[in-house]
Amino acid sequence: MPLGISRKAAGIAPSATLALNARVAAMKASGEKVIGFASGEPDFDTPVAIRDAMKAALDSGKTRYTAASGAPELRNAIKDKLKRENGLDYDISQIVVSNGAKHSIFNAFFALLNDGDEVIIPTPCWVSYPEMVRMCGGVPVFAQTTEEDNFVLKPSHIEAAITEKTKVFMLTSPSNPNGSCWGVEDLQALADLAVKHDFYIMTDEIYEHLLYNGEKNISIASFGEKVKERTITINGVSKTYAMTGFRIGYAAGPKDVMNAIAACQSQATSNPNTPSQYAVVKALTMDQGSVEVMRKAFMERRDVLVEGLNAIDGISCLKPDGAFYVMMNVKKLIGKKKNGLAIDSCSTFAQQLLEHEKVAVVPGAEFHAPGFCRLTYALSMEELLDGVKRIRAFAESLT
Numbered sequence: 080m081p082l083g084i085s086r087k088a089a090g091i092a093p094s095a096t097l098a099l100n101a102r103v104a105a106m107k108a109s110g111e112k113v114i115g116f117a118s119g120e121p122d123f124d125t126p127v128a129i130r131d132a133m134k135a136a137l138d139s140g141k142t143r144y145t146a147a148s149g150a151p152e153l154r155n156a157i158k159d160k161l162k163r164e165n166g167l168d169y170d171i172s173q174i175v176v177s178n179g180a181k182h183s184i185f186n187a188f189f190a191l192l193n194d195g196d197e198v199i200i201p202t203p204c205w206v207s208y209p210e211m212v213r214m215c216g217g218v219p220v221f222a223q224t225t226e227e228d229n230f231v232l233k234p235s236h237i238e239a240a241i242t243e244k245t246k247v248f249m250l251t252s253p254s255n256p257n258g259s260c261w262g263v264e265d266l267q268a269l270a271d272l273a274v275k276h277d278f279y280i281m282t283d284e285i286y287e288h289l290l291y292n293g294e295k296n297i298s299i300a301s302f303g304e305k306v307k308e309r310t311i312t313i314n315g316v317s318k319t320y321a322m323t324g325f326r327i328g329y330a331a332g333p334k335d336v337m338n339a340i341a342a343c344q345s346q347a348t349s350n351p352n353t354p355s356q357y358a359v360v361k362a363l364t365m366d367q368g369s370v371e372v373m374r375k376a377f378m379e380r381r382d383v384l385v386e387g388l389n390a391i392d393g394i395s396c397l398k399p400d401g402a403f404y405v406m407m408n409v410k411k412l413i414g415k416k417k418n419g420l421a422i423d424s425c426s427t428f429a430q431q432l433l434e435h436e437k438v439a440v441v442p443g444a445e446f447h448a449p450g451f452c453r454l455t456y457a458l459s460m461e462e463l464l465d466g467v468k469r470i471r472a473f474a475e476s477l478t
């Protein structure tokens with residue numbers, strides 16, 4: 080048998096967002112003054128009460144394995160959270176805690192997909208969904224949304240993407256990378272189609288608390304029993320509580336699906352980090368004031384960033400209602416030159432912006448959104464303003 084990696088692994092691209100985050104961190108470590116609009120992680124410190132809970136967990140001996148699907152205390156706290164905030168009733172046997180929401184999503188695809196099964200993914204989409212689908216033998220089916228439609232997929236476009244092989248629809252609201260939010264009518268239309276055509280909805284609600292339109296997140300699983308039977312709700316603490324390094328996410332869904340996820344996780348990874356789980360119990364049960372403080376800070380930065388970018392000739396962006404990302408439309412600058420080099424794509428734009436102005440943004444091509452670059456506003460106001468100034472200087476230097 081010849082040596083070598085599997086066909087399954089060979090085609091998988093590394094995460095472009097994580098690669099760029101690592102590059103920016105290395106540039107900063109070597110003393111370069113980079114402005115990082117690339118990293119999709121809150122820049123705030125994890126709230127003190129959560130850090131204290133982690134220390135207390137260590138000191139009280141919470142250093143051993145828990146149940147593979149997560150400590151009962153945590154699954155109970157998640158059960159209460161889902162009831163309180165999302166109007167969802169689940170037994171703790173229907174909840175599995177994993178190593179971040181990313182792992183929860185992977186587990187769910189692994190449990191649901193047979194070779195060739197299709198997953199409809201609205202684009203622009205987060206980098207990891209298509210690769211996870213492929214790792215699990217599935218086929219990503221991309222359904223393009225437009226800026227004109229606020230990056231929300233119209234029911235007729237959902238319908239056009241459905242085939243006999245459709246197994247899952249990937250819903251992300253608020254969205255990474257574009258911050259768009261699905262309204263109640265959009266969600267109802269998707270729910271009706273899932274029941275009519277019998278497919279699952281995987282709803283990634285990790286940005287549920289980062290909403291700026293005065294509304295509350297609506298969980299699609301709350302639209303009735305038939306929808307709930309077909310929905311896997313994904314969530315985590317990375318974004319809401321600035322806990323990216325704790326690596327805790329979770330999934331809740333129908334019994335048979337969650338049993339399969341639990342079995343697979345018990346063989347593949349066992350439980351996620353035990354002290355982290357107890358820190359998350361604290362996060363979910365403490366006073367939620369710090370969440371609101373962070374949300375307000377993000378909203379202020381969003382407003383400044385959107386205004387700053389829209390004031391630059393050749394650049395525009397929508398004002399998103401959620402998450403901490405904007406999609407900067409650079410289509411008018413593509414075709415121009417930087418020092419004689421053609422800016423022929425959003426990827427070249429991003430490369431040249433990093434090289435000349437030390438500003439890191441993620442090219443939209445990574446999210447199936449050519450002509451755009453994704454910027455996060457999870458950075459200080461001071462850096463953000465400096466970054467906008469540099470982007471302006473770069474845009475003005477193009478000929």
Ligand code: PMP
Nearest residue numbers: 179180181205255285315317328
């Ligand atoms: N879903 C979306 C849309 C995300 O942006 C992220 C952030 N990387 C995740 C899931 C995963 O987050 P984590 O694994 O840190 O919980």
Ligand code: GLU
Nearest residue numbers: 094096097117118119120
């Ligand atoms: N979700 C974040 C991002 O999109 C973190 C990096 C990742 O996991 O992709 O930048």
